[in-house]
Amino acid sequence: MPRAFAIKAEIRDPRAKTFTFTAQKTMYGGKSIAAGDTIFLFGSENEGGQGLVARGTVISAAAIAKTRGIARQTPRVSIAVRRSALATRALGRSELKRFTDWNDGKPETELNFKFYRQATNKIAGISDAAAAFLGGFC
Numbered sequence: 001m002p003r004a005f006a007i008k009a010e011i012r013d014p015r016a017k018t019f020t021f022t023a024q025k026t027m028y029g030g031k032s033i034a035a036g037d038t039i040f041l042f043g044s045e046n047e048g049g050q051g052l053v054a055r056g057t058v059i060s061a062a063a064i065a066k067t068r069g070i071a072r073q074t075p076r077v078s079i080a081v082r083r084s085a086l087a088t089r090a091l092g093r094s095e096l097k098r099f100t101d102w103n104d105g106k107p108e109t110e111l112n113f114k115f116y117r118q119a120t121n122k123i124a125g126i127s128d129a130a131a132a133f134l135g136g137f138c
Contacts, residue, residue, distance in 0.1 A: 004038045004131035005030060005058075007079075007123045008115045011043040014053035019081045021123075023064050028114050029125030031075040033061050039081055040134045042092070044121050051092020055138040056081040077123060085138035107133035 009021050019041065026033070033039070037058045043049020064076040096112040107130040114124045126134075 002036045002038055003032075004040070004126050004128065005033050005123055006040040006042060006111070006115070006126050006130075006134070007121075008042040008044050009121045010047035011041060011049055011053055014041075014043060014050075015086065017083055018059075019056065019083070020079075021081070022078045023076045024079070025074045025120060025122045026077055027074070027122045027124050030123035031063065031077060032125065033058060033077055033079060033123055035060055037061075038131065039079075039123075040126070040131070040138075041081065041083075042115060045093050046119060046121070049092075051090060051095070052087045052134065052137055054083045054087060055085045055135065056083045079123070087137050089137050091134070091137050105129075 035058050039056050039058055041054045042051055043053050058079055059082050060080045062078050066073045093116050096108055096116060099106060099109040099112045102113055110130045
C-alpha cells in the first residue's frame with residue numbers, strides 16, 4: 001500500500017517532469033520509501049528554494065550502503081520521482097514557522113517539526129493528515 005513522504009532538497013527546476021535525488025538523508029521513517037509512494041517536493045530554502053513545489057510518485061528507490069567503520073550514520077536513499085502536480089500556493093518556512101506547539105496534532109506543526117526545526121535536507125515519512133493537507137496545495 002503506497003505511503004506518503006516529503007523531501008526537502010535542492011530543486012533546480014521545479015517544473016521538471018522527473019526528479020532524481022541521490023544519497024539523500026532520511027529521518028522519521030524516510031528510509032522505508034519505495035516505488036509507488038506519494039512524495040511532496042520542497043525546494044530547500046538553504047539552496048534558494050521556495051518550499052513546496054510539487055507532488056509526485058516515486059518511480060524508483062534504492063538504499064545506499066553504509067560506510068564500514070563509521071559508527072553513527074544516517075540512512076541514505078536515492079530516489080527518482082515523476083511529478084504529478086505543481087504547487088498552486090506557497091508553503092515553506094515562513095508559512096510554517098509559527099506552528100511550534102509540537103503536541104498540537106496539526107499537519108502544519110508536523111511539517112514544521114520535521115523540516116524546519118533542523119536545517120538539514122531530508123526525506124521524511126508524513127502522516128495521512130499531513131499528506132491530505134499538502135494535497136490541498138497542489
